[in-house]
Amino acid sequence: MGKVRENLAECSLPAALESMGERWAFLILRAAFNGLHHFEEFQQELGIARNILANRLARFVEHGIMERASVPEDRRKIVYNLTPKGSALLPTMIALRQWGERWETGEPAFPILVDVRDGRPIQEVAVLSHDGRKLSKHDLHWALPGDVPVDTPAA
Template structure:
């Protein structure tokens, strides 16, 4: 059974979910951010069946979040490395780790530590324009919907 594609939906949240919305993809990206590159490393870390891992890695390469690079000739083997697009996903993973630590009781199991200070990182989302912390009470969504569309703003809320 094929899932509904969200690539044509104008909502950036829906489109992002279309590329990385499966939990296996998020875990692969997490591990790639932590330095894993090889198929067997991802498999050991995540515990995903080889056929599913192959599909998820292929999808992440197709989406431009990872790139394949050969690391061995005989037999030919590839490593999977983050692209610029993949590295730009890091703040999303950090925000998820912070949220999970606060609300799901996993703060001690996984923390992000600043290499220079040795202190835990306390993530904060900042507006690029004002330099101010982004707070929900100050936000107002605005939708610019093309004239001929069947998309409803409900798909992004």
């Protein structure tokens, strides 16, 4: 139990925050998810200072969240694209956005995100148990290696 509290400091939230905890990080990411690719696009959409934007993009590239490539057809242009690692931040970003909708702005803000296949709204991002029950903070518990039941197949 004391062992749990001791190890808690080593959860990977601090590591995640190294790249995402800075101001503008989430907003640049959102813009990237919305299809922006170029320095000037980010700058004009967000109104961020150019030096800060340059710094953030460089940091994203360093951390493998975006990749930077020059466009052959117009060699002035650079494209920034989300890597798989960057794309993997989608649940985090949508969870934060949904929280903002529910608790800051007020529910039905348009446009809303829908499944492209059937046009229906996505679910609220939630913490789920292995069998799909929605979990709150009271349903959670920290476990050390020995305590965790291994998912043993029947055969």
